[in-house]
Amino acid sequence: MVKTFHPENRLAKLIKLPGGVTLADAMVRANRNLASVRESCLAGVDDKIGEMEAMISDAPPARAELASVYRLANEIFAEAGAFAQNELSAAAHSLCELTSPDNAGVRGWEPVRVHIASMRLLRSPALAEDERQRQALVAGLQKISARASA
C-alpha cells in the first residue's frame, strides 16, 4: 500500500522571507568565498597525494589499502575539480576507476603508482603552463585504467 502526503517544506517558507541577497550577489559571493579557501584546499590535496604515496610497497595491495586509495582519489577528484584543476581532477577520477570496488582488475601497485606520480607532476610548476602535456598525461592514465578494467 502506497501512502502519499505533502509534508511542510520549511526551506520554501524561509527562502521567501524579506531581506536576503539577490541571485547575482549570491553567485559573486559564493565564488569569492570559494577562492578564499583555494590554497588551503589544494594544500590538502597535496597531503592526500602524500598519503597515497606512503601506502605503496613491494607487497601486493591489500583490499583495505585499495579502498583507502579509492577514498582519497575520490576526494581529490571533487576538491581539485572545485578549483578548476581539471586535469588533476581527471587523473584522480581515472585512479577511482582503477581502484573502485566494482573493478577487480588491479592486482599490483604499478598502475596505481603511475597515477599517483602523475598527480604529483600535475601539481608541480613544471606542467602549470602546458595544458597540452597535462591532457596527454591524463589520456595516458585513462588508457591504463581502461586496460586494467577490461
Place this chain on the structure above:
Amino acid sequence: MSVRGLSSSERINLEKAHILLLDASAHGLEIMVQIMTGFGMRNFYRCQKVEEAQTIVRAKPVDLFIVDPNFGDADGYEFLKWLRRSGIEPNCHAPIILVSGHAQISNVRKARDTGANFFMVKPLTAGALLERVLWLARDKRPFVELDHYVGPDRRFKMQGPPAGSDGRRKNDLPLDIGDASEPNMSQFEIDGLLKPQKAVL
C-alpha cells in the same frame, strides 16, 4: 554569472535556514560551507561522521541536508534511509541533496532508494548548487511511503504506470483508452466548456 532560467535580481533569504552537511572530508565540507555562506546561509552543522549527523538529527531541526554518502567504514546511504524512516519531525521530511564524486555502479541503485530529493555529481560549482537549492524550495512532489522506500515521489513526470504493470497507486490509470461510453460532444457543447480569453498581441 547567472542561474539558469531565473532573474539575477530575484532575492533569496536563507539566513534562518539550518543546514546539515555530512562529508568525510574536511576540505569537502569547507568547499560546501564557503559556497553556501555566499548564498546567505549562516547556520551549519558540519559532520564528518554518520554518528555526529544522527546526534544532530535527534536534537535540532534541520531545513536542508547535503550528504556525500561515500565513507570509508560507515555507510552514508544507510544514514539517509535511517533519516527518512526515523519519524523525527521535521527532519525526516527535510529536503536532501545527495552529492557524490566517482559513482560506483553498485551504489547507483542504493542512491535511488535512499529517499534523497536530488542527486548531484561532484565537483560542485556555486551555480549548480544554487540551482538545486532553489529547485528544492519549489519542489511540490508528494512524499511516498512504501515498505522499501520513503521519500519524495521518484516520478518527476506523470507518464502513467511503469511499463508492463497496471500501477500500484489508486490514481494510476491504464494506458489503454477504452471505447467511448457516450456519444461525441457537439461543437456547441465544447465551445461552452472553453473560457473565452482576450488575445494580447
